[in-house]
Amino acid sequence: MRASPHGFDGRNASGRPRTQSDQHNDTAVSGGHVGAVVQAGAVHGDLHVHSPSAPGIPRQIPPAPRNFTDRETESERIGAAATAAPDDGSPRVVVLTGPGGVGKTALAASFLHAVTDSFPDGLLYSDLRGFAEDGPVDPAGVLDGFLRTMSADPARIALDPAGRAAQFRSGTAGRRMALLLDNAASAAQVRLLLPGAGAHLVLVTTRLRLAGLAADGAVFVEVDPLGRTAAARLVERVLGAERARGEAEAVERLVALCGRLPLALCAAASPLSLRPRQSVRGLADRLADERGRLARLSREEDLSVRTSLDASYAALSGAGRRLYRGLGHVAGPDTCLPAMAALSDAGAEEAEAAADELVAANLLEEHAPGRFRQHDLNRLHARRLLEDEESAAERERARRRLTDHYLDSAVNADLALNPGRWHLAPRYAEERGGQRFDGRDAALAWLEAELANLRAWVAVCRDEGRGEASWQLCEALRSLFVQRKHFDAWSETFTAGLAAARALDDPAAQAFMLDGLGVLRLHRGEPAAAREPLRASLELWTRAGHDLGRASALEDSGVAELALGAPAAAAEHFAWAMRIHRRLGRRRGIALMRRRLGEAARDRGDHPAAEGHFRAALEYFTEADEPYMRLRTLVGLAACRLATGADAGAALGDALRIAAALGADAEAAGAHVLMADAAAAEDRTADEREHLTSAASIYSRLRPPRAEEIQRRIDALPPP
Numbered sequence: 001m002r003a004s005p006h007g008f009d010g011r012n013a014s015g016r017p018r019t020q021s022d023q024h025n026d027t028a029v030s031g032g033h034v035g036a037v038v039q040a041g042a043v044h045g046d047l048h049v050h051s052p053s054a055p056g057i058p059r060q061i062p063p064a065p066r067n068f069t070d071r072e073t074e075s076e077r078i079g080a081a082a083t084a085a086p087d088d089g090s091p092r093v094v095v096l097t098g099p100g101g102v103g104k105t106a107l108a109a110s111f112l113h114a115v116t117d118s119f120p121d122g123l124l125y126s127d128l129r130g131f132a133e134d135g136p137v138d139p140a141g142v143l144d145g146f147l148r149t150m151s152a153d154p155a156r157i158a159l160d161p162a163g164r165a166a167q168f169r170s171g172t173a174g175r176r177m178a179l180l181l182d183n184a185a186s187a188a189q190v191r192l193l194l195p196g197a198g199a200h201l202v203l204v205t206t207r208l209r210l211a212g213l214a215a216d217g218a219v220f221v222e223v224d225p226l227g228r229t230a231a232a233r234l235v236e237r238v239l240g241a242e243r244a245r246g247e248a249e250a251v252e253r254l255v256a257l258c259g260r261l262p263l264a265l266c267a268a269a270s271p272l273s274l275r276p277r278q279s280v281r282g283l284a285d286r287l288a289d290e291r292g293r294l295a296r297l298s299r300e301e302d303l304s305v306r307t308s309l310d311a312s313y314a315a316l317s318g319a320g321r322r323l324y325r326g327l328g329h330v331a332g333p334d335t336c337l338p339a340m341a342a343l344s345d346a347g348a349e350e351a352e353a354a355a356d357e358l359v360a361a362n363l364l365e366e367h368a369p370g371r372f373r374q375h376d377l378n379r380l381h382a383r384r385l386l387e388d389e390e391s392a393a394e395r396e397r398a399r400r401r402l403t404d405h406y407l408d409s410a411v412n413a414d415l416a417l418n419p420g421r422w423h424l425a426p427r428y429a430e431e432r433g434g435q436r437f438d439g440r441d442a443a444l445a446w447l448e449a450e451l452a453n454l455r456a457w458v459a460v461c462r463d464e465g466r467g468e469a470s471w472q473l474c475e476a477l478r479s480l481f482v483q484r485k486h487f488d489a490w491s492e493t494f495t496a497g498l499a500a501a502r503a504l505d506d507p508a509a510q511a512f513m514l515d516g517l518g519v520l521r522l523h524r525g526e527p528a529a530a531r532e533p534l535r536a537s538l539e540l541w542t543r544a545g546h547d548l549g550r551a552s553a554l555e556d557s558g559v560a561e562l563a564l565g566a567p568a569a570a571a572e573h574f575a576w577a578m579r580i581h582r583r584l585g586r587r588r589g590i591a592l593m594r595r596r597l598g599e600a601a602r603d604r605g606d607h608p609a610a611e612g613h614f615r616a617a618l619e620y621f622t623e624a625d626e627p628y629m630r631l632r633t634l635v636g637l638a639a640c641r642l643a644t645g646a647d648a649g650a651a652l653g654d655a656l657r658i659a660a661a662l663g664a665d666a667e668a669a670g671a672h673v674l675m676a677d678a679a680a681a682e683d684r685t686a687d688e689r690e691h692l693t694s695a696a697s698i699y700s701r702l703r704p705p706r707a708e709e710i711q712r713r714i715d716a717l718p719p720p
Contacts, residue, residue, distance in 0.1 A: 067234055070226065071107050091200035093218040094221060099225075100305070104206075128184050139189050147171065174196075226262060235254060271315030287311055324363060332453030335373070399460075459496050462503075468500075468504065517533045548580075555574065607644045692714045
């Protein structure tokens with residue numbers, strides 16, 4: 001391992017009766033809502049599909065700032081703490097404390113970029129938003145993201161924060177990773193995110209002392225404003241040495257007026273870098289006047305940042321100022337160019353030019369291609385400008401445009417992701433504007449990238465009286481939630497959507513939200529808890545006179561009964577739903593209920609009846625149109641044939657081929673187990689071993705307990 005510049009030399013799908021442990025992963029839910037889904041993540045039925053953006057070794061640290069200056073002393077202290085990590089194999093925690101805008105994140109990011117090779121197992125990042133207006137993030141959600149980044153099966157991530165923390169410690173134990181926990185609000189928030197035993201480095205930035213972390217062996221590094229010489233050197237980097245040295249006295253005044261804070265200095269000086277004929281002296285004079293005015297009108301503790309941001313804002317073009325103000329509406333952690341265009345009521349090229357202007361002025365950061373975020377002080381500043389410079393009507397129009405952008409884009413993504421599902425919201429029929437997506441992978445990637453923003457906007461719409469948008473956003477997110485198991489976001493958004501639907505007194509919208517909350521409980525392995533919201537959903541669908549909704553609630557209720565070991569009750573629900581589909585002439589719904597009835601008959605032990613239902617479903621679920629549904633049905637059919645001693649080779653062969661084409665790892669593993677069962681029945685030990693080995697290889701990645709079970713079966717076989 002090469003030395004760093006800082007001297008840190010870093011070193012259930014088998015068809016057998018379901019168990020409670022299987023129900024958490026193997027609950028197939030609502031064909032009326034789910035349809036043919038074959039995208040990334042652990043999907044209902046324990047389907048696991050390779051993500052289009054499947055992570056390798058994570059490298060999440062924000063880009064190193066362009067004009068990072070000095071900080072040698074602080075970097076050496078971080079390096080000294082990091083060097084100690086290999087000594088006892090325990091994580092080292094370094095807390096960088098200092099005022100807002102002093103450059104704590106820039107210091108941490110620069111250090112970690114310099115020592116990336118010292119952390120072969122990856123670098124993780126989270127903005128804990130400890131000083132955001134809407135409050136800090138829940139560390140449980142951060143852990144969910146970290147575990148997904150480390151390729152954990154989403155369906156196996158614990159539901160409670162302590163369970164997730166334990167999984168994270170287990171997953172990081174023995175590794176060598178670095179974490180940057182930005183803008184921490186408390187020691188408790190950080191402590192839940194600490195990795196397991198290993199030579200890890202955890203950098204924490206905060207404006208607070210967080211003395212509670214001393215018990216975890218934390219090293220505290222004070223990050224003060226730059227020294228006068230270092231601050232002047234930063235201005236030189238922004239303006240160019242010749243220009244800065246030519247007005248050395250004015251640069252000294254600028255440094256003092258900006259409080260030697262890097263954020264303020266870059267914000268103030270960056271506009272001058274684009275205007276070579278303007279003098280530093282003129283800027284310093286304007287800043288002095290503005291600071292004096294603000295000091296008379298404001299009680300802000302630190303006027304340096306506000307003064308500098310005002311000056312930088314004044315130097316922007318009209319389009320740049322409009323976009324900067326518009327970013328004050330953003331509720332989530334970042335934004336993208338189409339959302340910026342909506343906020344500015346501008347075309348794509350104009351929005352991109354304005355964004356480039358803000359990036360050049362150090363008022364915005366492009367943290368990933370096409371994705372932008374602001375420092376929390378910038379966002380506060382933008383929100384003040386919104387109040388000062390735009391009327392209530394103008395602000396409302398901008399928020400409506402952003403709502404339309406999010407809703408139309410999410411609807412289009414959902415249509416690309418899951419075209420077989422029926423829809424309640426009228427936007428689906430209209431297919432209004434919004435982004436168009438080139439296939440399911442692109443739609444899934446957009447939904448994942450925007451999830452935090454969409455999640456925040458569901459709550460904004462509920463709180464601001466845009467109830468229809470709130471629940472319709474939830475509907476557009478449902479397929480994503482089913483496929484990627486974002487349980488926290490699912491619960492939060494559908495609870496908000498339900499409140500919005502109740503405020504509207506819309507029984508169909510309420511029914512959809514309740515059904516979604518019931519399905520969530522099924523996916524979390526809580527079928528008994530699913531009964532009540534599903535019952536309430538069915539009542540509301542009936543009140544609304546919505547037959548498709550009734551069929552879906554009946555199907556989901558049947559799935560709950562299956563999971564609870566009541567196949568006869570499940571069959572009644574499925575048969576009732578099928579009668580509705582037949583009356584409506586919905587061939588797909590009929591086929592899906594035949595598959596469901598096959599599952600119920602299988603669980604009752606009536607394998608001939610189950611085989612008849614599965615075969616009827618296969619007539620509709622073709623490989624070309626519905627490969628996932630065909631795969632599920634083939635596995636069910638094969639299990640039934642094996643149970644009666646019939647040949648299942650053709651069905652299993654087709655299932656394995658389709659699973660391979662879809663990247664459906666868990667379904668492939670289940671098929672291999674069934675093929676091993678068939679081989680065992682015929683005393684073909686070599687074939688049995690081969691299929692069990694293939695299944696164990698897959699389960700070792702997806703479900704380690706099942707892998708251990710399969711390995712015990714392999715070990716029990718006679719030697720080859």
